[in-house]
Amino acid sequence: MPNNTKILPLDLKNVSHSINGMRYIKDITLQLGTNVNTMILGPNGAGKSLFLRICHGLITPSQGEVKFLGPSGAQPKKYQAMVFQKPVMLQRSVIGNMEFALKSQKIPKNRMVSIIEETLEATGLSRLAKVSARELSTGEQQRLAIGRAWSLKPEILFLDEPTANLDPAATHVVEKIINEIKKSGTTIVMATHDLGQAKRLADNILFLYRGRVLENSSVETFFSGPKNDLAQSFLRGELLWWHRQKLKPPSELRNH
Numbered sequence: 001m002p003n004n005t006k007i008l009p010l011d012l013k014n015v016s017h018s019i020n021g022m023r024y025i026k027d028i029t030l031q032l033g034t035n036v037n038t039m040i041l042g043p044n045g046a047g048k049s050l051f052l053r054i055c056h057g058l059i060t061p062s063q064g065e066v067k068f069l070g071p072s073g074a075q076p077k078k079y080q081a082m083v084f085q086k087p088v089m090l091q092r093s094v095i096g097n098m099e100f101a102l103k104s105q106k107i108p109k110n111r112m113v114s115i116i117e118e119t120l121e122a123t124g125l126s127r128l129a130k131v132s133a134r135e136l137s138t139g140e141q142q143r144l145a146i147g148r149a150w151s152l153k154p155e156i157l158f159l160d161e162p163t164a165n166l167d168p169a170a171t172h173v174v175e176k177i178i179n180e181i182k183k184s185g186t187t188i189v190m191a192t193h194d195l196g197q198a199k200r201l202a203d204n205i206l207f208l209y210r211g212r213v214l215e216n217s218s219v220e221t222f223f224s225g226p227k228n229d230l231a232q233s234f235l236r237g238e239l240l241w242w243h244r245q246k247l248k249p250p251s252e253l254r255n256h
């Protein structure tokens with residue numbers, strides 16, 4: 001365990017989660033370690049968002065154990081942050097949203113000003129600093145949500161499809177920010193549907209399918225040919241939602 005570790009690694013043991021009698025997360029056992037950046041891949045409904053929420057502590061799983069094993073692991077709140085698939089904005093200005101997050105971490109006022117300036121600059125939102133955050137476009141809200149989480153300097157940052165609504169230029173900007181976040185020592189755990197992005201940002205890939213982790217391997221191993229058949233189909237673009245219900249694909253998609 002590196003000396004400066006506060007809460008990592010995160011240890012999951014036989015974690016399952018059911019909602020209304022349906023098991024959506026199935027018997028996951030793994031560790032998320034310091035400075036191992038993990039990308040989570042898998043088709044819609046595979047359980048990526050549920051998995052991230054369970055790791056972040058927002059959902060207590062129906063079965064199994066989720067524990068941060070580092071010295072401050074019993075109080076992990078201060079050292080982790082999450083950006084949701086649909087960004088959550090307070091009814092305040094862009095700056096107000098940043099201030100609220102930083103105040104919750106008891107950052108002194110003078111440092112707060114420079115952190116906010118730096119973050120808005122890095123996310124390209126400086127000119128919108130005084131605009132109401134809920135008036136921002138979805139992509140701008142996503143950038144603010146990432147900046148806001150980053151400014152808290154968490155040890156681990158969970159990102160749920162942070163570039164899903166972004167144009168190519170904004171995606172590039174966000175990837176640059178994620179790289180900066182990695183360099184600053186924060187460990188990233190992120191769901192994405194963008195295979196190129198996963199290749200660029202990951203050290204490790206988790207492939208989820210119907211709530212199970214079917215592949216947990218280094219990025220090199222995964223992209224050079226995953227062992228699991230379903231992961232191979234997924235990489236070829238074949239593993240889509242109709243496999244869930246054994247339906248025939250719609251005619252316009254038959255050639256996929």
Ligand SMILES: Nc1ncnc2c1ncn2[C@@H]1O[C@H](COP(=O)(O)OP(=O)(O)OP(=O)(O)O)[C@@H](O)[C@H]1O
Nearest residue numbers: 019024042043044045046047048049050051085191
């Ligand atoms: N609160 C809930 N109530 C009922 N079912 C839920 C709830 N949350 C998640 N599910 C179900 O759990 C399954 C996994 O959902 P999840 O959002 O984790 O998928 P995902 O892999 O993130 O998909 P996507 O790629 O579309 O974001 C889905 O079938 C979903 O319907």
Ligand SMILES: [Mg+2]
Nearest residue numbers: 048049085160
């Ligand atoms: Mg999701």
